[in-house]
Amino acid sequence: MKIGIVCYPTYGGSGVVATELGIALSRKGHEIHFITYKQPVRLDLIGSHVHFHEVSVPKYPLFHYQPYELALSSKLVDMVKLHKIEVLHVHYAIPHAYAAYMAKQMLASEGIDIPFVTTLHGTDITLVGSHPFYKPAVTFSINASDAVTSVSQSLKEDTLRLFDISKKIDVIPNFIDINKYEEAKQEECQRHLLANASERIITHVSNFRKVKRVDDVVKVFYKIQQQLPGKLIMVGDGPEREATEQLAIDLGLEEKVIFLGKSNEVNKILCFSDLFLLPSETESFGLAALEAMASGVPVISSNTGGIPEVNIEGVSGYLANVGDVSTMAKKAIEILENDTVLNEFKTNAKKVADKFDIDAIVNKYEQLYQSFKK
Numbered sequence: 499m500k501i502g503i504v505c506y507p508t509y510g511g512s513g514v515v516a517t518e519l520g521i522a523l524s525r526k527g528h529e530i531h532f533i534t535y536k537q538p539v540r541l542d543l544i545g546s547h548v549h550f551h552e553v554s555v556p557k558y559p560l561f562h563y564q565p566y567e568l569a570l571s572s573k574l575v576d577m578v579k580l581h582k583i584e585v586l587h588v589h590y591a592i593p594h595a596y597a598a599y600m601a602k603q604m605l606a607s608e609g610i611d612i613p614f615v616t617t618l619h620g621t622d623i624t625l626v627g628s629h630p631f632y633k634p635a636v637t638f639s640i641n642a643s644d645a646v647t648s649v650s651q652s653l654k655e656d657t658l659r660l661f662d663i664s665k666k667i668d669v670i671p672n673f674i675d676i677n678k679y680e681e682a683k684q685e686e687c688q689r690h691l692l693a694n695a696s697e698r699i700i701t702h703v704s705n706f707r708k709v710k711r712v713d714d715v716v717k718v719f720y721k722i723q724q725q726l727p728g729k730l731i732m733v734g735d736g737p738e739r740e741a742t743e744q745l746a747i748d749l750g751l752e753e754k755v756i757f758l759g760k761s762n763e764v765n766k767i768l769c770f771s772d773l774f775l776l777p778s779e780t781e782s783f784g785l786a787a788l789e790a791m792a793s794g795v796p797v798i799s800s801n802t803g804g805i806p807e808v809n810i811e812g813v814s815g816y817l818a819n820v821g822d823v824s825t826m827a828k829k830a831i832e833i834l835e836n837d838t839v840l841n842e843f844k845t846n847a848k849k850v851a852d853k854f855d856i857d858a859i860v861n862k863y864e865q866l867y868q869s870f871k872k
């Protein structure tokens with residue numbers, strides 16, 4: 499099929515999921531058209547089945563805000579007509595579902611019927627979408643979608659609780675390409691570059707927004723390193739980075755906390771990690787935790803949103819209430835202080851992650867698109 503994918507191209511789970519999905523679908527012979535304002539970070543345009551179409555919003559002095567959804571919906575109309583796209587799949591409701599609805603209406607006026615699937619990812623529902631400024635438009639565009647999916651059961655429940663939804667929501671969980679993580683394991687892990695043999699390596703990956711509670715990551719590590727030698731590797735960048743670096747300095751951890759910034763080689767860092775921390779305030783799924791588990795890294799996380807559907811208590815790691823850094827540190831030490839226990843958690847984390855392998859999940863999306871075929 500010819501499938502148009504709309505997503506945020508920057509660092510962030512929804513863009514990663516959309517990109518990996520598009521690549522996987524192209525490998526199965528589908529023709530994929532990414533339509534967004536920048537080339538998605540994980541997209542390398544090799545192979546004739548993947549295309550990227552940039553949405554540009556020309557500046558005009560009258561505009562205080564550039565009308566991105568207008569430009570996007572116009573681009574969708576043009577691309578559907580030019581490439582005979584058969585279905586649009588938009589990731590993150592705001593403003594993508596709204597733009598897809600507008601495109602659908604414009605195309606309908608020309609006798610072209612284009613179904614669109616909206617995948618809800620998280621803050622498009624929990625933090626941003628339910629704000630009164632957006633809520634009517636988000637509710638409308640979810641209900642106007644031809645199909646709606648959410649990345650976890652918890653997010654589905656949040657959507658039904660926060661919005662007046664008449665549409666059926668299918669849960670299709672996020673996924674990972676297990677093979678990619680196995681390849682990274684087989685390459686030589688560069689552990690010695692960051693820590694010595696006696697130290698445990700603890701990792702956090704995020705976009706350093708408030709919702710990720712990166713200060714809690716440092717606070718948990720502070721307690722861990724009082725009991726065990728270790729290093730904390732902080733991967734990513736965002737608004738909270740500076741304050742978090744300062745916190746590490748204030749706690750006397752500047753030699754033990756390494757801020758690596760954004761990286762496209764997260765799997766190479768995970769390959770030598772012993773533990774992953776994800777203490778988020780809210781998290782519809784927690785793709786970063788799943789990526790860690792796929793590398794055989796156990797996870798200490800908060801028990802919020804969809805995380806308990808991914809990180810299984812006492813199996814792939816432990817969960818604690820948001821902000822409970824003492825319990826998180828205690829559980830982390832329980833895993834890290836004993837080699838046998840650590841190895842058991844590593845094996846089990848990998849086993850849990852295997853259940854989210856890409857093949858099974860991509861089939862579900864494929865079936866959804868096929869259901870629109872006349």
Ligand code: GMT
Pocket residue numbers: 506509510511512513515590619620621622649672709780781782783784785786
């Ligand atoms: O909502 C965000 O933080 C942005 C979004 C994204 O684009 O990265 O993240 C959400 O979608 C991811 C992919 O489905 C999920 O793994 C994240 O848990 C989710 N983030 C939150 O719910 C905070």
